[in-house]
Amino acid sequence: MSGLAMPKPDAETLRRRAEIVADMRIIVPGEGVVDTATEMRAFESDGLTAYRQLPLVVVLPETVAQVSRVLKYCNERNIRVVPRGSGTSLSGGALPLEDAVLLVMSRFNRILQIDYPNRIVVAQPGVTNLGITTAVEQEGFYYAPDPSSQIACSIGGNVAENSGGVHCLKYGLTANNVLGIEMVLMNGEVVRLGGSHLDQEGYDLLGVMTGSEGLLGVVTEVTVRILKKPETARALLIGFPTSEEGGQCVADIIGAGIIPGGMEMMDRPAIHAAEDFVHAGYPLDVEALLIVELDGPSVEVDHLIGLVEAIAYRNGSTTCRISQSEQERLSFWAGRKAAFPAVGRISPDYYCMDGTIPRKELPRVLAGMRDLSEKYGLGVANVFHAGDGNLHPLILYDANVPGELDKAESFGADILRLCVEVGGVLTGEHGVGVEKRDLMPEMFNQIDLDQQMRVKCAFDPNHLLNPGKVFPQLRRCAELGRMHVHRGQVAFPDIPRF
Amino acid sequence: MTTFTPSTPAETLSTIQWAAAEETPLELLGHGSKRGIGRPLQTEHTLDLSKLTGVTLYEPAELVLSAKAGTPLAEIEELLAKNGQQFAFEPMDYGPLLGGEPGQGVKSGTIGGVLASNLSGPRRLKAGAARDHILGVAAVSGRGEAFKSGGRVVKNVTGYDLSKLMANSWGTLAVLTDVTFKVLPAAETEVTLAIRGLLDEAAVAAMAVALGSSAEVSSAAHLPERIAARVAGGKHGSDAATLLRVEGFGPSVVYRIEALRKLLGNAGPLEEIAGEASKAIWRDIRDCRPFADGGTRPVWRVSMAPSQAHHMVMALRMQAAVDAFYDWQGGLVWLSMREDDPEADLLRGLIRKHGGGHATLVRASAPHRAALPVFEPQPAHLAALSTRLKAEFDPKNILNPGRMAPGSGSATLARSTEGAAS
Numbered sequence: 001m002s003g004l005a006m007p008k009p010d011a012e013t014l015r016r017r018a019e020i021v022a023d024m025r026i027i028v029p030g031e032g033v034v035d036t037a038t039e040m041r042a043f044e045s046d047g048l049t050a051y052r053q054l055p056l057v058v059v060l061p062e063t064v065a066q067v068s069r070v071l072k073y074c075n076e077r078n079i080r081v082v083p084r085g086s087g088t089s090l091s092g093g094a095l096p097l098e099d100a101v102l103l104v105m106s107r108f109n110r111i112l113q114i115d116y117p118n119r120i121v122v123a124q125p126g127v128t129n130l131g132i133t134t135a136v137e138q139e140g141f142y143y144a145p146d147p148s149s150q151i152a153c154s155i156g157g158n159v160a161e162n163s164g165g166v167h168c169l170k171y172g173l174t175a176n177n178v179l180g181i182e183m184v185l186m187n188g189e190v191v192r193l194g195g196s197h198l199d200q201e202g203y204d205l206l207g208v209m210t211g212s213e214g215l216l217g218v219v220t221e222v223t224v225r226i227l228k229k230p231e232t233a234r235a236l237l238i239g240f241p242t243s244e245e246g247g248q249c250v251a252d253i254i255g256a257g258i259i260p261g262g263m264e265m266m267d268r269p270a271i272h273a274a275e276d277f278v279h280a281g282y283p284l285d286v287e288a289l290l291i292v293e294l295d296g297p298s299v300e301v302d303h304l305i306g307l308v309e310a311i312a313y314r315n316g317s318t319t320c321r322i323s324q325s326e327q328e329r330l331s332f333w334a335g336r337k338a339a340f341p342a343v344g345r346i347s348p349d350y351y352c353m354d355g356t357i358p359r360k361e362l363p364r365v366l367a368g369m370r371d372l373s374e375k376y377g378l379g380v381a382n383v384f385h386a387g388d389g390n391l392h393p394l395i396l397y398d399a400n401v402p403g404e405l406d407k408a409e410s411f412g413a414d415i416l417r418l419c420v421e422v423g424g425v426l427t428g429e430h431g432v433g434v435e436k437r438d439l440m441p442e443m444f445n446q447i448d449l450d451q452q453m454r455v456k457c458a459f460d461p462n463h464l465l466n467p468g469k470v471f472p473q474l475r476r477c478a479e480l481g482r483m484h485v486h487r488g489q490v491a492f493p494d495i496p497r498f
Numbered sequence: 499m500t501t502f503t504p505s506t507p508a509e510t511l512s513t514i515q516w517a518a519a520e521e522t523p524l525e526l527l528g529h530g531s532k533r534g535i536g537r538p539l540q541t542e543h544t545l546d547l548s549k550l551t552g553v554t555l556y557e558p559a560e561l562v563l564s565a566k567a568g569t570p571l572a573e574i575e576e577l578l579a580k581n582g583q584q585f586a587f588e589p590m591d592y593g594p595l596l597g598g599e600p601g602q603g604v605k606s607g608t609i610g611g612v613l614a615s616n617l618s619g620p621r622r623l624k625a626g627a628a629r630d631h632i633l634g635v636a637a638v639s640g641r642g643e644a645f646k647s648g649g650r651v652v653k654n655v656t657g658y659d660l661s662k663l664m665a666n667s668w669g670t671l672a673v674l675t676d677v678t679f680k681v682l683p684a685a686e687t688e689v690t691l692a693i694r695g696l697l698d699e700a701a702v703a704a705m706a707v708a709l710g711s712s713a714e715v716s717s718a719a720h721l722p723e724r725i726a727a728r729v730a731g732g733k734h735g736s737d738a739a740t741l742l743r744v745e746g747f748g749p750s751v752v753y754r755i756e757a758l759r760k761l762l763g764n765a766g767p768l769e770e771i772a773g774e775a776s777k778a779i780w781r782d783i784r785d786c787r788p789f790a791d792g793g794t795r796p797v798w799r800v801s802m803a804p805s806q807a808h809h810m811v812m813a814l815r816m817q818a819a820v821d822a823f824y825d826w827q828g829g830l831v832w833l834s835m836r837e838d839d840p841e842a843d844l845l846r847g848l849i850r851k852h853g854g855g856h857a858t859l860v861r862a863s864a865p866h867r868a869a870l871p872v873f874e875p876q877p878a879h880l881a882a883l884s885t886r887l888k889a890e891f892d893p894k895n896i897l898n899p900g901r902m903a904p905g906s907g908s909a910t911l912a913r914s915t916e917g918a919a920s
Binding site: 115116117118119120140161162164168169172173175176185189190191192193195196197198199200201202203204205207208210211212228229230231251252254255256257258259296297299300303304356357358359360385388389390423424425426427428429430431432436440443444447448449450451452454455456457458459470481483484 | 618630
């Protein structure tokens with residue numbers, strides 16, 4: 001891959017591999033340790049498939065005690081550990097390291113408690129996102145965050161990545177729907193944060209753990225909030241001659257006090273790719289296509305459909321269809337949901353980006369992307385969580401053409417720089433991982449990054465848990481801990497005082 | 499005794515740099531509206547942030563607002579209301595409970611204080627707390643370093659969420675200089691359905707039924723007999739009131755209230771309270787008005803699983819004289835001790851026995867606050883982790899030292915051995 005520097009493998013750990021594997025077999029007996037190259041091949045990459053690396057050994061623990069013993073063992077011997085859920089990370093969060101134990105949590109696959117009066121589910125981290133909804137849907141409940149990988153991604157991985165989905169505009173991200181976790185620190189200590197009550201006592205470590213990308217601890221249990229399914233949902237499919245008009249329509253819907261269950265936008269290349277693939281009946285003569293879904297009691301949904309339709313018309317919509325049946329609503333979504341594979345049909349490879357921007361900057365960012373597309377000679381299609389400004393540009397390239405992957409990555413980096421420039425961020429929901437690690441200085445200065453790394457130091461002072469992810473440059477905790485001010489060097493501040 | 503009053507982030511930074519160099523502790527203060535919560539501080543110097551003011555960005559269509567940390571909450575809420583928006587987490591005002599006489603010009607606190615104490619209100623149940631709405635911060639650590647985290651967009655997983663870490667940190671990790679919050683449209687209509695005359699157990703069951711329906715109840719509280727007379731000026735009488743708030747667009751609210759009536763018709767006599775009258779009730783519940791008697795008798799704020807809390811209260815009543823009412827579907831208990839003894843160990847033992855949660859002594863005399871853990875003690879490993887985190891942000895322990903726990907700790911050690919895992 002394009003010159004991504006990972007931490008230098010520790011020679012001592014590599015030399016003692018046989019001994020470590022044997023010890024892992026003692027801690028996790030039975031089928032829980034995988035050490036042949038052939039079998040480990042299945043774990044060599046995650047959803048960011050361009051990066052591959054065989055781990056030192058794969059360990060699949062079954063109990064919290066085993067997780068604790070593995071981590072404590074590794075901590076005491078200076079052995080690195082990479083945690084992994086279902087391996088669907090799009091940013092390389094679960095990319096193995098040559099000298100690291102890959103700790104796979106997939107055998108933690110049980111739902112421990114369903115509590116309808118308190119509307120919570122307690123699950124082991126390897127339970128899939130959709131598995132939680134499946135467990136409660138016969139009673140009409142569901143778990144709201146719905147990342148597109150929900151059929152496969154694990155709830156523990158959702159906590160690590162703070163996963164979103166199309167419904168998070170109205171129902172929040174993982175961080176807003178998790179009430180508690182149990183986790184194991186790198187030193188083997190087991191800690192519980194939150195629980196079946198609201199608000200963790202003390203510091204909001206639950207908030208910090210959510211989205212920490214497996215660098216702070218290994219989640220062994222998750223308590224989530226479940227919600228009653230809305231009575232009904234209907235969608236509008238609205239086409240605009242320009243992305244400006246589409247963007248203004250989104251702003252006006254929100255300005256009218258309406259927070260839709262989902263609000264997605266696609267640009268012309270994405271519309272055409274999707275329509276060619278699934279024949280959803282998308283209009284092909286528009287520059288921007290908006291799907292607005294409203295959910296709730298039918299009286300509310302019907303009321304809001306009328307309001308949104310009027311807003312669309314005022315903003316110059318050229319087509320506006322309103323779903324008249326559940327089948328039609330699903331057909332509106334079919335194209336959007338198939339957008340990634342649809343783009344896969346028109347290009348040998350595509351590279352999915354994940355910036356977030358203030359919504360009003362959409363026209364500027366789209367124009368910038370067109371310029372970059374010309375500069376790099378690569379096509380780009382855009383799908384956009386329009387309600388919350390989360391942009392997924394799909395860069396089209398061919399990995400078999402020498403140099404094109406590098407070009408696609410440079411193009412992607414330029415898009416993310418543009419996102420930051422207009423007031424946005426590098427990643428909305430896919431995580432930093434290894435993919436955007438080296439772009440972190442675009443958003444944060446060294447002091448900002450140091451302060452984040454100091455949080456890491458409180459949890460894992462030896463940088464043994466998932467190193468090489470998130471932070472572009474690792475600094476030793478002892479060095480970070482030093483205070484750089486000294487008595488007498490700072491003048492008594494010239495501040496109003498009494 | 500010096501009070502520093504910076505009016506810019508740069509002045510704030512140089513004050514902290516000086517204090518860090520001198521290893522001189524500071525008490526951080528906004529309006530002082532929550533100064534009575536936590537262990538009493540004895541610092542030589544005070545950092546008054548009330549001049550660090552101003553809304554720096556407000557884009558209603560983008561649902562985002564940024565302000566300097568010392569900006570009055572009341573000023574921001576007024577600005578939002580003018581645009582038909584609000585903080586959906588409904589930050590409570592501790593003024594009535596802690597500030598002495600109501601209406602005596604008690605300021606409602608600063609926006610920085612809202613985050614530092616992770617405020618919320620009755621809508622916490624559906625919409626979350628301050629921690630769920632903070633998008634980004636700029637702050638100065640106890641090291642005298644200005645750092646930022648997050649941004650101005652809702653969807654952001656770039657780096658650790660240090661903004662959330664500031665929530666409920668009570669000024670012990672860093673001095674907030676700028677905060678950026680998500681804002682949301684205010685509901686067009688609100689109606690409260692009241693079920694009258696229920697005992698705690700029946701009330702908790704009714705609230706669970708309501709929250710388990712698709713009526714999208716945004717708040718659910720239970721005011722036992724007599725307590726009900728202490729909200730909204732007593733105009734709703736003293737019979738127990740179990741209150742369900744429904745908010746949204748007019749036709750939807752009508753429909754959902756009707757659905758709740760059908761669902762709960764057998765639970766007890768039903769009343770509808772709409773508009774301003776409804777708002778007044780929830781404002782009083784939010785601000786713990788039933789216990790805002792101008793006194794100093796101990797008041798606890800307890801968070802537990804909704805189905806468990808009333809069992810704990812029942813058990814507590816066997817051993818201590820208490821008044822109690824419930825918010826958050828029964829999961830938030832406001833407890834007023836009728837004696838001067840806060841009964842901390844008894845209460846916390848019962849919480850552990852009934853499924854866990856936490857208790858904060860939000861009102862007590864200074865001697866009690868000095869002698870008892872105001873914040874919930876933590877198991878050993880968690881307390882140690884919190885203390886390590888505090889040391890990373892504030893190694894010289896100069897920011898609100900001792901407010902959350904004695905010494906340089908940030909959590910008191912739980913006395914019981916249970917829960918001290920592995």
